[in-house]
Structures are given as C-alpha cells and as structure tokens.
Amino acid sequence: MRWSRALLVFRKDLSEVVRNWEVMAPMIILPVILTVFIPAVVALVPDSMSGSGNGNLMDTIFPNLPEAVREMLSSLPEGLQMTYIMLVYFFAPFFLIIPLMVSGVIASDSFAGEKERKTIEALLAAPFTDSELLMGKILVAFAPAIGATLISFTLYTVMVDALTVGRFGFLLLPNLTWLVMILCLAPAASLMGIGATVIISSRVRGFREAQQLSALMVVPVMALLFGQAAGYIIMGPVTLAVLTVLVLVVDAALFGVGVSVFNRERILSQSH
Amino acid sequence: MESIAAEGLTKRFNGLTAVDDLSFKVEQGEIFGLLGPNGAGKTTTIRMLACLIQPSEGEAYVGGFSVRDDALRVRETIGILTENPSLYERLSAHENLEFFAKAYGVDDPTTRSERIRELMEFFDLWDRRGDRAGTFSKGMKQKLALTRALVHQPRILYLDEPTSGLDPKSAKDIRDLMERLSQREGQTILLSTHRLEDAERLCDRVMIINRGASVSVASPRELRRRATGAHVVRVGLQDLTEPLSRAAEAAEGVKAVEVKGGAFSVTLADEDYTPGLVRSLVDAGGSVMYVVPEEVSLEEAYLKVIGGE
Numbered sequence: 001m002r003w004s005r006a007l008l009v010f011r012k013d014l015s016e017v018v019r020n021w022e023v024m025a026p027m028i029i030l031p032v033i034l035t036v037f038i039p040a041v042v043a044l045v046p047d048s049m050s051g052s053g054n055g056n057l058m059d060t061i062f063p064n065l066p067e068a069v070r071e072m073l074s075s076l077p078e079g080l081q082m083t084y085i086m087l088v089y090f091f092a093p094f095f096l097i098i099p100l101m102v103s104g105v106i107a108s109d110s111f112a113g114e115k116e117r118k119t120i121e122a123l124l125a126a127p128f129t130d131s132e133l134l135m136g137k138i139l140v141a142f143a144p145a146i147g148a149t150l151i152s153f154t155l156y157t158v159m160v161d162a163l164t165v166g167r168f169g170f171l172l173l174p175n176l177t178w179l180v181m182i183l184c185l186a187p188a189a190s191l192m193g194i195g196a197t198v199i200i201s202s203r204v205r206g207f208r209e210a211q212q213l214s215a216l217m218v219v220p221v222m223a224l225l226f227g228q229a230a231g232y233i234i235m236g237p238v239t240l241a242v243l244t245v246l247v248l249v250v251d252a253a254l255f256g257v258g259v260s261v262f263n264r265e266r267i268l269s270q271s272h
Numbered sequence: 273m274e275s276i277a278a279e280g281l282t283k284r285f286n287g288l289t290a291v292d293d294l295s296f297k298v299e300q301g302e303i304f305g306l307l308g309p310n311g312a313g314k315t316t317t318i319r320m321l322a323c324l325i326q327p328s329e330g331e332a333y334v335g336g337f338s339v340r341d342d343a344l345r346v347r348e349t350i351g352i353l354t355e356n357p358s359l360y361e362r363l364s365a366h367e368n369l370e371f372f373a374k375a376y377g378v379d380d381p382t383t384r385s386e387r388i389r390e391l392m393e394f395f396d397l398w399d400r401r402g403d404r405a406g407t408f409s410k411g412m413k414q415k416l417a418l419t420r421a422l423v424h425q426p427r428i429l430y431l432d433e434p435t436s437g438l439d440p441k442s443a444k445d446i447r448d449l450m451e452r453l454s455q456r457e458g459q460t461i462l463l464s465t466h467r468l469e470d471a472e473r474l475c476d477r478v479m480i481i482n483r484g485a486s487v488s489v490a491s492p493r494e495l496r497r498r499a500t501g502a503h504v505v506r507v508g509l510q511d512l513t514e515p516l517s518r519a520a521e522a523a524e525g526v527k528a529v530e531v532k533g534g535a536f537s538v539t540l541a542d543e544d545y546t547p548g549l550v551r552s553l554v555d556a557g558g559s560v561m562y563v564v565p566e567e568v569s570l571e572e573a574y575l576k577v578i579g580g581e
Contacts, residue, residue, distance in 0.1 A: 005375070012360070012371045019362040122358035122420065125322050126375040127347040265325045269285075 001131045009128065009136025010143075013110050017140065022207075023109050027102050031148055034094050035155040042086045043163035060231035061085050080167060087160050088172055092181060092235050093225040097218055098152050099190035103145035104214035107194045110137045111201035112210035115267065124264045134262050138194055145190040153182045180240045188247040193217050195254030202261040273300045275428050275460035276321065280330035283316050283484075290316045292484040293330070298462060300427075303454045305471040305478035305492075306464040307574060313484035314464040315355055318430050321462070322352050335428055348377065351426030353434055357417035361406030365397055365416050368405055369423055376424035391419045394449070395442075410437040418446065422453075428460045429453070435470055443470075450474055472570040480577050488577050492570050499573035502527065503543045504566040507536040507550070510559035519556035523549045537566060 017023050058081065062070065065085075073081045114120040123133070157173040164172055197214040204210050224243075227233040276298040283291040291313040298304040306314045319325045321332055323343035332339045335349035360368050369388045378384045392398040395415040400408070405416060414437050421429060434450070435443040447470060453459040454474075465471055471478050472492045480487045480495075488495060497503070509516060512531055520529045520538055525545025530537045538549060543565070550560055568576070 008371065008374055012363070015367065016360055016362045117361065118356040119358050119360055121324065121354040121356065122352070122372070122417075124324055125347060125350075125352045125354065126372060127344055127377070128375065129344060264323075268319070268324055 001129060001135060003135075005128055005132040006135035006139065009123075009133055010139040013137060013140035014144070017106055017109060017144070020109060023105050026105055027144070027148055030101060031098055031152040031155075034091070034098065035152045036159060038091060038094075039087060039156060039159045039163065042083055042091075043160065058082055058085065060229060061089060061234065064231055064234040065089075066236060076168075083164065084168070084172065087164070088175070088177075089228065089235060090225075092178065093221050093228065095149065095153060095156070095178075095181065096186060096189050096221045096224070099145040099149045099186045100193040100217050100221065101215070102148045103141040103190040103193035104197050104217060105211055106144055107137070107141040107197035108201060108207050108210035108214055110140055111198060112204055113207040115201075116206040120267060124268060130262060130264065134198075134259065138198075141194045141197070142187075142190055145193070146187055149182060149186045149190070153178070176237045177235055177240060180237045180244070181235070184244040185240050185247065188244050188251060189221075191251040192247055192254060195251055195258050198258035199254065199261055202266060274298065274333070275300045275302070276304075276332065276334050276462065278317075278321070278330065278332040281317065281320060281327050281332055282329035283313075283320060283325065284328045290484050291320065291327075291481075294481070294484075294486050295330075296479055296486065296489055298460055300460055301454055301458040302476045303450060303461045303463055303474050305475035306462065306481060307468070307471055307478050308481035309578060312481045314481055315432060316484075317481070318352075318432055318462065318464055321346075322350060322430060323347055349426065350428045350430055351376075351421035351424065352430045353418050353421045353432055355432045357413040359405040359408075359413055359416060359420075362404060364402050365392070365405050365408070366401040368416065369420055372420045373423045376426075378424050387423055387425070388419075391422055395419055395445070411439055411442055414438055415442060415446075426459070428462070430462045430464075432464045433466065434463070435465070435467055447474060468569075468571045468574060480574060482578055492573075493567075495573045495577070496567040496570055499568045499576045503540045503546075505538050505540060505543075505546055505549070506532075506562075506564050506566045507538055507553065508534070508561040508563075509536065509553065510561060512536065513558075516553055516556055516558045519552050519558070520549060523552035525549070 058078075062073070062085070065073070073084060076084070114123065160173050161171045193214060196217050197210060200213045201210045204213065224233065224235070228235060233239065274297050276296075278297075279295050281291060281294040282289065294317060296304075306317060308314050316325070320327050320339060321334055323339050323346045327339065334346045337345040337349060339346055360371070363371070366388065369392070370384070373384045373388060378387065389398060392401055395418070397412065397415060397419065400412070405413065408416060414434070418431075418434060421431070431450070435446055438446065450461055450463070451474060454461055463471070463475060475492060477489060477491050478495065479489045488498070490498065507520070512534070517529055517531070517536065520526060520536055523545070525541040526538055526549060527541055528539040540546065540549065546563065550563060553560055
C-alpha cells in the first residue's frame with residue numbers, strides 16, 4: 001500500500017467533510033453539550049445534586065467506588081459528593097459516544113455518501129488499490145473522531161476543574177481512569193464505529209440510512225452508562241483496559257468482514 | 273499496434289448475461305464507437321475494460337495490460353468519462369482536478385498546474401475554477417468531467433456519452449478535441465454514444481451491441497453500405513430522357529435504373545462500375561451534373577441492424 005495515495009484520499013474526503021454541515025453539525029453540537037453545558041449545570045448547581053432521586057444514584061454507585069475515593073468523598077458534603085460522582089464517573093461513558101458518533105457520521109458520508117452522490121465511479125476507476133482507498137476513508141473517519149474526543153476531553157477537564165477547584169480544593173481531572181478511557185478505549189470505540197459503518201455502507205444506498213444504522217453502535221455505551229448507574233459496573237482503569245481489549249477484538253472481527261465487503265464491483269452495483 | 277484487445281469478454285450478473293462473448297480489437301489512435309440501445313451492455317463493457325468490474329469469462333488487454341491481472345496498470349493507462357460526471361460537488365472545479373491529477377500520478381506541481389490551466393481554458397472553465405462544482409450547469413459539469421479524464425494525458429480514453437447535455441458549440445468543441453487527440457496525439461478513444469451523428473463523424477469503426485452481443489463491427493460507411501444492400505448511385509442529368517435511361521440500363525454492372533426526385537437512381541453490382549455508367553451516359557449525349565452514392569444514414573443502418581436482431 002502506498003501511504004501517499006491513502007493520504008490523498010484522506011485529504012480529499014476531509015475537505016469535503018468540513019464543508020458538509022449535515023456532518024459537521026452533530027460533530028460540534030454533541031461535544032459542546034457534553035463539555036460545556038452539562039458540567040456547568042452540575043458544577044454550578046451543587047444543591048440540586050442532593051435530591052432524593054440522586055440519593056438512589058449515590059446509593060448504587062458509591063459502594064462500588066475504590067476505597068480511597070470513598071474515604072475522600074466521606075469528608076465532603078453530600079452535594080459535593082454527588083457532583084464528584086456525576087462529573088468523574090457518571091458522565092464518563094458519554095465521552096465514548098463522541099468517537100463512535102463522529103466516526104460513524106463521517107464514515108457514513110465517506111462510504112455510503114459517495115455512492116448516493118454518484119461520485120464513486122470516477123474514484124474507483126482511478127489508480128488506487130482497494131487497501132489505499134479503504135485506508136484513506138478509515139483515516140478520514142478516525143482522525144476527526146480522535147481529534148474531537150481529545151478536544152472535548154480537554155475542554156471538559158478545563159471546565160470541570162475551573163468550576164470545581166474552588167469548592168473541592170483540588171483538580172478532579174484528569175485522572176488515570178479518564179486517561180485510559182480517552183487514550184485507549186475511545187480510539188478502539190472509534191474503530192468499532194468505522195468497521196460497523198463500512199459493513200453497513202456496503203449494504204445500503206444512502207448516507208442517512210447508513211448513519212441511522214451506525215447510530216445503533218451507541219447502544220453498548222448506553223448499556224455501560226446504565227450498568228454503572230445501577231451499580232453493576234464501575235469505570236475504573238482496569239475495567240476500561242479490559243473493555244479496550246474486548247472492543248479491539250470486536251474491531252478485528254468487524255474489519256475482517258469490512259475488508260471482504262470493500263469490493264469495487266459490489267460498491268458499484270449498489271450505487272445504481 | 274493494438275491499444276485494446278478483448279477476447280470472449282463475458283459478464284453475468286446473477287445468471288443474467290449482460291455482455292456475451294465480445295471479441296474486438298482497437299488500434300492505437302483509432303476512435304472506436306460502441307453503439308447499442310439502452311441496456312445493450314455498453315457501460316458494462318467499458319467497466320470491465322476500466323477494471324471496475326471483473327469479467328465472468330474472457331480476457332482483455334488494455335495498453336498491453338491484462339484487466340484481470342494488472343488492474344492498477346490498466347487504471348493508470350486510461351482516462352475515463354463515466355456515465356455520470358462523478359464530481360465532488362463541495363470541492364471547487366480546481367480542487368477536483370488537483371485531486372485526480374495527483375491520483376493519476378501527475379506529481380510535478382508545475383506540470384500539473386499548467387495542464388489543468390490549459391484544459392480549463394480550452395473548455396472555458398478557467399474563470400470559474402474556484403467555484404464549487406455543485407454550482408455548475410449540466411454542460412459545465414460534463415466539460416469538467418472530461419477535463420478530469422484528460423488531465424493526465426492518458427494514452428487510452430473511454431468516453432461514455434461525452435456530448436450528452438452540451439450545447440451545440442460545446443458539443444462541437446468536444447468532437448473537434450476528440451479528432452485532434454486521435455489524429456495528432458495518437459490517443460485511442462473508446463466512445464460509447466447514443467448520438468449517431470457523433471459516431472458517424474468521429475469513429476473509424478463502430479461496434480453495434482445488442483443484448484450484450486456484438487452484432488456488427490465495421491466503419492460507419494461500411495455499415496451504411498451493408499444496410500443499403502447494394503451500391504446505389506444518384507446521377508443528376510440536365511435532361512432525363514428515355515434514351516439516356518436505356519443507355520444507363522445497358523451499361524456494364526447496372527442492375528436497375530429508376531427515376532427518383534429528378535435524377536436517376538442506379539443500382540450497381542459494385543461501385544467500380546460507376547465510371548463506366550457515367551461514360552455510357554455521356555456517350556449517349558447526356559450532360560452529367562453530379563454523381564453521388566445513395567446510402568442510408570447511419571441511423572437507418574443502425575435501426576436496420578438492431579431491428580434485424
């Protein structure tokens with residue numbers, strides 16, 4: 001595979017993506033909500049965190065927290081305890097939605113969108129190998145997904161620390177759990193989103209259909225969120241490392257299938 | 273030297289035979305037309321020759337490279353104007369061409385920008401180079417797509433309906449360009465078209481395809497002659513008299529003489545008998561004003577071939 005050719009496809013697709021508001025809008029709106037709006041509400045209204053409903057959440061998550069965290073939280077008022085749990089644990093799975101969603105949206109546009117816009121034939125006729133085309137298109141979905149995740153995480157960390165350091169007296173983020181999640185699990189999740197979208201795109205004719213189906217990839221993340229809220233799982237570094245390995249296994253399986261369905265003839269026959 | 277050689281090229285989709293045992297050769301510098309009704313297999317043939325789809329059976333060599341074994345080399349050798357313009361509408365016209373020029377290996381920036389400018393100026397697109405391709409009219413998109421096909425100066429060009437959607441002047445410009453590319457630059461052109469006037473004017477030979485199979489391969493003139501069934505000439509005379517008609521009938525090789533539209537329509541056994549016919553008429557005192565071969569148009573010939581299938 002010639003990397004210069006894969007990068008040529010990557011740059012071309014990226015130029016298209018940044019001019020497509022249908023793709024860019026969800027990539028901007030969701031991270032802004034997650035990184036600015038939610039932490040601001042949670043951090044600025046600590047009293048709202050001590051209601052009876054949140055008490056249930058506290059009861060389920062608190063016993064599963066690491067010993068040291070429980071000890072540290074015991075010395076804090078209930079409102080701050082809840083703020084800590086929400087900002088450091090409860091919202092963490094949302095940051096897996098960003099790479100999944102961004103990679104899914106871009107990959108849908110890049111694969112199914114080209115078929116829908118009937119631009120695919122000239123591209124497939126150009127002297128690229130299948131692996132150069134596939135790699136270019138994977139990169140264009142992967143790089144912005146990781147970029148958006150890192151920017152969102154940085155903004156979230158700055159927001160959370162700026163809004164809470166006065167009350168807690170120390171910086172809540174980053175911690176090891178978040179670093180493992182952002183640097184290991186998020187890229188693996190992003191690859192999962194791309195692998196699934198490549199397969200979905202080979203079966204559908206349009207961008208929206210591919211996007212809607214790839215949105216189903218969020219379901220496992222929601223399971224993680226609710227699993228944590230219900231006290232079945234707590235997102236610590238070890239749990240996240242194990243999850244990363246599991247997701248990478250799924251990635252390998254998805255990419256195996258994805259490469260086999262990335263076939264010029266099949267793609268072309270679907271675009272008419 | 274052959275630019276394209278296809279032998280037994282066959283394509284089946286789910287049991288349906290789209291292209292059936294096509295064999296043909298296209299010489300370097302030749303303009304070879306593919307004619308046929310919708311669904312005849314023209315686009316499928318081009319796609320197999322462009323390595324977009326694999327033949328079910330048979331083999332083809334493009335520029336000496338096998339479409340089965342050297343797909344990348346085949347793609348590097350050809351330029352293709354696809355059925356749809358296939359342009360990236362969010363990118364500017366110039367960005368579209370930059371991308372494809374680089375994809376086809378025009379790596380030197382100076383050569384690339386000179387080539388792009390030369391082609392865009394030829395097609396009157398240079399002033400709109402910074403505009404998004406999506407804002408272009410259908411004709412401009414077609415011209416931009418053709419520019420893309422030519423940007424790397426391919427030895428072999430596949431053109432699928434190149435004058436479709438163009439105004440008469442632009443269509444003429446493209447026909448002139450194809451002639452120039454073929455005659456002066458020795459480029460081989462495989463032309464799929466519904467416009468029989470394009471095929472008649474441009475093609476050295478045409479292949480008529482129907483239901484995936486080759487029905488006839490010949491020059492447009494030969495096709496017209498075959499459709500006419502005999503060599504018929506129209507002889508204009510100052511006066512159409514009975515003695516002149518008898519003199520024509522008596523001339524060697526003449527099979528029939530009719531008076532049609534103020535001239536004699538003479539059916540000859542072969543065109544070689546034309547000078548003898550003229551001599552007989554002159555000897556009989558006739559003043560010959562003109563002699564023109566009477567042939568059916570390519571359209572009539574095409575319809576006759578397709579209708580006879």
